[in-house]
Amino acid sequence: MKSPDGVEVDILPFGGIEIDQEVQLTGTGLTSIKVNGFLEVYQAGTEEMKMATGHTFKVATLPAIVLLKLIAYDDRPEMRFKDARDIVNIIDYYFDLQAELIYERHSDIFEGEEMSEEEISALVIGREVQRIAIENEKLFERLSAIITRQIEQQENSPFIRNMVQETGTTVEAVVGLMKHLLAGLTTTRQ
Secondary structure, three states: EEEEOOEEEOOOOOOOOOOOOOEEEOOOOOHHHHOOOHHHHHHOOEEEEEEEOOOOOEEEEEHHHHHHHHHHHHOOOOOOOOHHHHHHHHHHHHHHHHHHHHHHHHHHHHHHHOOOHHHHHHHHHHHHHHHOOOOOOOHHHHHHHHHHHHHHHHOOOHHHHHHHHOOOOOOHHHHHHHHHHHHHHHOOOO
């Protein structure tokens, strides 16, 4: 959907939709969409946003967007080139946008090895995705498998190559970010 200002807005079909189902749409464009993870995002990955008009909307958090983009890419990699770029941009800017959350909920990160802001962001995003997906074992395992597969493929992964192209860094640097994302997703916190 486009706003009156021409800004593209995604409306997500939250509520009562379980994993491995589709929503059928009428009209032009996409006729069906997979909705894996939408219920979990709705339940644990949204925040209320109050507009100046007084309207209140539930908005997906950045980690929830990463979750949905991982699933969307995995469902249709040939059509979802931009998802990898969006994810790496979220990682790149997450620390600046969510420093308060990082220091409040994830301060233990600063007690271990020294990491860059991007590595911290990837780790925290992984933890937040874990918090969203942990109750759905199939979804959790699928997300772990998606990230693991990209790490294993390294430069042979179009997903990784898109991230490298977007950031202008190296395959090793991007794989490192993906490893931090996976560690955040799969590591049990104290």
